[in-house]
Amino acid sequence: MQPAAKLDAVPSATKPGECEYVLETQIGHLLRRAHQRHVAQFEKEVGDLDLTPTQFAALAKISERGEVSQNLLGRMTAMDPATIQGVIQRLMARGLIDRRPDPNDRRATLLRLSAPGRTLTREAIRRAHHVSKGVLEPLTPDDRAQLTALLRKLTDLT
Amino acid sequence: MQPAAKLDAVPSATKPGECEYVLETQIGHLLRRAHQRHVAQFEKEVGDLDLTPTQFAALAKISERGEVSQNLLGRMTAMDPATIQGVIQRLMARGLIDRRPDPNDRRATLLRLSAPGRTLTREAIRRAHHVSKGVLEPLTPDDRAQLTALLRKLTDLT
């Protein structure tokens, strides 16, 4: 990313629905930036394990479920079938995941962690908790709970 | 994206910092999902103008500033120099943007909207307001203000 910026404050808002658009007040831009913040923090703290946030999410979820189909894993981690395919392929190439065909459904593939995968995931989970803490660090404890709750509501995660 | 999911609720949390990790409670995952929600909504409502959220952000910001250097635009829209380069290149190819070398700094390039770019941006801004409304629709008005404020705090946008 760029060197952080600190640009001049944003001036006047106009009435919405009109031809003015203050990027910095729009939810989409804010979400994008906040997400970027998390990715950066994750990279800084977990990057030396060579795991991206998505790769980690996949590992963590497999770890939680023991064995899942690739497609279900995708739904649980909010990844497109096309996306999860690439993620799994890269984790496979590193030997972190074992695959086997689903005996009950010949379309499906079942995934589980390999022994090295389990070890790496344990360590990554430890660090991931620290990442979450770091991301929320600018907020008060109350604000953190608020934000989490609001995002869950927004994303329909009850 | 996948057909939406509605998976079973998440069970028990363990004490954090330990070997449990409930993806659905972690800020990174929530931010990623919320961001996905916005991108999807944007695509649905602005997609037929063939604009992505980032392309639109660039156009909107150029429109606001009149003329900016590519690099400054990148900082204002939170895009890497490498990223903004690609975005601008595609908008240029469509004739939505005009370029000229900065007379005061031969490294820099100045960007402004072309006439078609201005027209398209006006229409896109109209729709973008509607997108923001749609994204926040699951929240109460109070919650919307709360969430926006918290994200601004988190992303250091004062």
Next chain:
DNA sequence: AGCAGGTCGTTCGTATACATATGTGTCGTG
């Protein structure tokens, strides 16, 4: 049994997103 419609994994194409490297240009300091 057989078929229609849907699902699972995969592939292709395009667009962010960012690290890294490079060539060119600017600027402050000596």
Next chain:
DNA sequence: CACGACACATATGTATACGAACGACCTGCT
């Protein structure tokens, strides 16, 4: 004025992210 540190735009490589299309397969209905 010269030089080193830095800034700007670009190029390359990798990793999401997703639409669209595909072949293989499953399932419910007839």
